[in-house]
Structures are given as C-alpha cells and as structure tokens.
Amino acid sequence: VGVDPHGSMLERWGLSDDLAGLHGFCQTAVEAFADRVAVLKPQSAFFERFGSAGIAELESLIRHSRAAGALVLLDVKRGDIGSTSQAYAQAYLAPGSPLYADAITVSPYLGLGALTPIFEQAGTHGGGVFVLARTSNPDGRVVQLARTTDGRSVAQTVVDGVAQLNQGVQPLGSMGLVIGATAGQLGGDGHSSGDAHAQAIEERLELGTLNGPVLAPGMGTQGGTTEDLRRLFAGLTGRVLPSYSREILAHGPSRTALRAAAEKVGESCQIALQSAGM
C-alpha cells in the first residue's frame, strides 16, 4: 500500500493540509495497515513539503509500521555519485539512522555504477533497493527506451545490471526493479493495431535472469490492472509487488474501509498472479 499524503487526499479524509493533518493521516494509515499489509510504501515527497517537521512524521511512520510488523519501502528515488550516494545509503539503509527503512527506490540517471554504495549498504544489512527501470508515465519513454551502444534499451541495461547484482544469491536477491504496471500498455480498445503491437514488443523487458523482486506501481486509479501484471511479469513467481495508493486511500479515513479495500486488491492480485504461475 502506497502511503501518499498529498493535499487532496488529506482534504478527502477531512483533514487539514498541514502538519496536524499529516499526523492524523499517518496515524490512521499505521492503524489500518501496519499489522496486516506486507509492505507500506510512503512517498517521501509528501513529507518533505513540510520540511523537518514532515520528516519527523515520516520517521515516526516508519518506526511504527516496522514495529507493527510491516516492511517499509521508502519511495525516495534518490540517485547521485560517490560520497553523496554513500550519504544516501547511510540515511536510509543504515540501522540506527532516524530514517532507516527496509528498502528504498533509487534512480539510475547517473548510471547504475554510481549507486554502488547504496547496493553495498543494502547488502551488508539485509536491506532492499528498487531501481527505476521502466516507469508508467509516457514521458519516461525518451530516456528509458533510448538505445545504448550495444543496442539494448536503457531500461534493459538497468535490468541486466541489477540481475548481475543478484546473481547466485539464494533464494532471491534483494536488488529489485521498478517497472510501472502500465509500461507498454496497449492503448484504446484492446485491439492492438500492428504499430501498437510492434511497440509493445519493442518495449518488452527481458526479466528472466533478474533473480530479484519487482515493484509495480501505478496500479488501480493510475491505470494499472491485474491483467497488466499477467502481461508484464508472467513467470516471475512470487517476485512481483503490485503497489496501490489512491485506489485504497480513497476509502479513508475509516480504518475498517481502508482495511477492506487493501484486502480486496490484495486478493485480486493474488488470484491474477497465481493464475499466471506467478
């Protein structure tokens, strides 16, 4: 479940778009989800807009969620080089850090190698890292589908690089990918034209050697369906983490309704993934 306290969602829950509202939102989210949802995925941006006081709320959310048994995947999409990457690794993946989470998302525009300190920190302490490969927004195509000198797409080089990090790790490596659930989605009525079909094939990522988890955001309100999961991730048994935010959060602030919504999408994902041998 994505924990995205944006202004309009706070308003929808009858909360003010300020620190007090943020606090109420987080308290409800922890109570509704933390003891029954596998992974909570807070989006850092919505906390950063309140500065240090918002970050203090994020620290508290992470701590309470982990204490209640959930894993916390912090969506920060950080990415930098050298000593700066090292500092991000310390901030988010070093036990004892105020923002210590089970896993984070990272962005590879500076190259996968630049993120080495983050992978190493995660490896040392059993943390996870999810690298942006192919995102669900159409704007992502230009960068992510550009061709490298050996003809692979940028997204495929990210996949292959992460696969290499996971090589030989049993039963599953901890370095993962972010692949938007709507990536390469055929538009319109579902009858693919030749062009759209060719495009979908062109965009298909080879995930066979990944040996790691895949975070699939963009589910539900943002357009991703369980059919997309089947289409994109067939064969990745037990490795796909579909992420829903608004689809579930829209049922708040009732804890009962939030739980029911989370349970419902959880079940439908499970059915879809199992029926596809995933």
Place this chain on the structure above:
Amino acid sequence: VGVDPHGSMLERWGLSDDLAGLHGFCQTAVEAFADRVAVLKPQSAFFERFGSAGIAELESLIRHSRAAGALVLLDVKRGDIGSTSQAYAQAYLAPGSPLYADAITVSPYLGLGALTPIFEQAGTHGGGVFVLARTSNPDGRVVQLARTTDGRSVAQTVVDGVAQLNQGVQPLGSMGLVIGATAGQLGGDGHSSGDAHAQAIEERLELGTLNGPVLAPGMGTQGGTTEDLRRLFAGLTGRVLPSYSREILAHGPSRTALRAAAEKVGESCQIALQSAGM
C-alpha cells in the same frame, strides 16, 4: 561553493560526525561564505543522513544564507511524476515552505515532461531549476549518451527540452542544466588519440539555443579545471556556474582561509571564462 558536510570533512575540521558537528560546520560555512559568494550549493544527502534533525539544520542553513545575500541552489536531484513532482515543487520552490530555496537540481530519468510541475512552480515564483544532462562520472555514459529514436543522445534531448522552456525569455531563462566539468574530458597526457578525439566529439552537446544557466560541478579536487570550462562552454557568456566543494572546504575550519580559497578559485574561473568570451 558546494556545502557538503560529509563525515570525513567534519573530521578534518575537528568536528564530530553528528548533529553538533553538522551544526558547527553550517555555522562556519554561513559566516565564511554567505555574504560574499554568489551561490551556496548545499548537498541534501549529507543532511538527510541525520533525519529530521539534519533537515532542520538544512532549513537553518538556507535561511541564514539567503538572509546574508547569497542565492541557495539546493542539490537534491529529485525527480518523479504527477502529484509527487508537484509535492517536490511545493517542498523546495514554494515561498513559505521550510525548505524554500532559490533553485534546485532535478533528475530526468522519468522524462522531462514529468518534471513540469517543478518548472511551473519555479516559473511562477522566479525560482531556478537545474536538470541533470551530462554528469562528470564515467558511469553516467550508458544512460546519458544512449540514442533516442531520432538519433540524439539522451543528454541532448534534455538540453533541447530545457532550451524550449527558456525560449524567448529575456534576458535569460531560469531553467538550467547540470553538465559535469569533466564530461567528455580527454584522458591521459592531453594528446588525444583518434578514438578519444572521436569520442569527445560524439559527446559534445549543442548548447547554442539553451538561453539558460549551466551548473558545472566536479571542479577542483574532483578533476574539473578552468581549461575544461573553456573547452565545454565556450560562447556561453555569463551563464556558467562552476561549483567547487572539497577544493575550498579542505581549507576549513578557518573562516579566513575558507574565504581566501573561495576568492582564489573565483578569480581563476573569472579569468578563464572571460578569456574564452564567457
């Protein structure tokens, strides 16, 4: 001047690698630079590793630096989509936000279009945005020099997209680029082999229509020289912002020595840029 309070620099200044050390470092940096350096560039990662308390220190650094007359370019390299991009825009470019800065760096892995809310927020309030185009680390090549369907490099599409945002703005647009000072640097003894020469040409970005500023990090200790500025940015009169961190910070904690070091690199950059008609 880059304000990078990493652990080894705190130690070098005789400070502890904790909140108290961070506080001392920031106080000295403000006193040494804020009333005489054009732009301070704090690196967010080094504050994030101390969680909310570190971010409170960053807020204070930004506030005091701006009050003393410096512009603050906050190096955060954020990048996301939709409402999340909007939240980052609010966090860093909305007047009244605790982390309000004059400009920020952003990362375009999700496409330039995904950053639209950030460009719009900057445009509304006279803020600046510096988009990663070509970074100074070798690992950046795979993504940044990949070819898009029309044959341009990814970095060049970033340049062209930002140029479009600045089109027609007088005297200069506020959307900028990050181009590492060592990008496309010819290695070794300076005698370029045919291969290295071809590579440097292949990597050359067309910046002619940019009509915006360029941040050139990686200067000094990290390998960038004033010769690189001339080579990479000839003709960009008054638009290049060379950024030094360790080269200057290594002279601390003496305020006098820090000022002298900043003045010295400032003068050498000015001479180099002027002699190249920049």
